[in-house]
Amino acid sequence: MRYFSLFKTVLLLVLTVSCYFTSFSQTGKKHDVIVKLNGDQLNGDVLEITDSTIRFTYTGEKLVYNIKKSDILKITFASGRVETINTPATTVQNTPVNTGAPTQKSAEERRNKVAILPFSFVKDGQNAAQEVSDEVQNELFALLSKHSGVYTVVSPRATNVLLNKAGITKATMLNYTMAEICQILGVEFIIDGLITQNRTTQTSYGNTSYSDKTKKKEDSDDKKSSGYASTSSTSVQNYETTMDMKIYNDKSEIVYNQNRKAFWNTGDAYKNTMEYLIKRSPLYKK
Structure with missing residues (x-):
């Protein structure tokens, strides 16, 4: 009985340690991280990369998703390697151009x-x-x-x-x-x-x-008048x-x-x- 009791104790200890390491290995496992262009972050495992999609499963799940590569910014693999899928659009802040349109006033x-x-x-x-x-x-x-x-x-x-x-x-x-x-x-x-x-x-x-013009004769006192009128x-x-x-x-x-x-x-x-x-x-x- 003494040996049997000791055996049960050792067996229970082995099972406990085994479960602990199994649990630790699962929780301590690194996973892949997908960052989408809209800022969303997906944690899980990348199963396959095709020309247009990425097959992906979330951590702790078995369901496989197909994610469009056009929606993905980058993937950080469990190994630490980073693969950029798409380059984000650069926001250019231009100085406002005076188009000549009047500014509305209050x-x-x-x-x-x-x-x-x-x-x-x-x-x-x-x-x-x-x-x-x-x-x-x-x-x-x-x-x-x-x-x-x-x-x-x-x-x-x-x-x-x-x-x-x-x-x-x-x-x-x-x-x-x-x-x-x-x-x-x-x-x-x-x-x-x-x-x-x-x-x-x-x-x-x-x-x-x-207009009036008067002419005097030398041999007499008589006067002779002549003139003209103009109209406009x-x-x-x-x-x-x-x-x-x-x-x-x-x-x-x-x-x-x-x-x-x-x-x-x-x-x-x-x-x-x-x-x-x-x-x-x-x-x-x-």
Whole structure:
């Protein structure tokens, strides 16, 4: 009995030590590590590498997975060897390039700022030259900037530069809301206008001049008179001019809308009409 008991004790000790080393060998075994391009890390054993996939099984599992090589950054094998499968895309931080697009400003930055768009000028049914529209724009700027009070009127050149950079022309203007144009120009208010001018009658002015020449006879006291008269005339073209003026805010709301027919019939009668309308707008301060 004594020997049998000793045998059981030794056998139990051997089994315990065996189980310990078996467990240690399993837990201490190194495994392969797969790192994917998205940052995921897979621990297990790489069984096979093909041209397009990697056969892989997770630690403690028997199920085999096929992983696309295109998704894998690198493999660190249990031996310590590292094999790079794909090179990660390099993130290049470029300095922002000025594309010419205007920088949008906040509502506070746009507050009380006013821009004048180039006026449309239609003469006898035809659009006038761009220079005519620019001239009206400059004339209104000169008039309003002297009586703007708390408002800041943006110069026509600055306005036109920003419009050109944004690709906004008379032809494309209707593709934008006035709120969008306010954002582009960095203003709270926009003045837009249309002038139509058509020929009407002609007024003729005549002028007559008279010349007198007197000759005295030597043998008498009688006088003989002779003379001549000349007549000239000029014609002046008359026009009928109408101006439409609108002021929009940065919500595309019309805050001022007036239309007026010029009192005078001259070609530059729009100037007095423009002054009349802007003086009655909410942006004009005496």
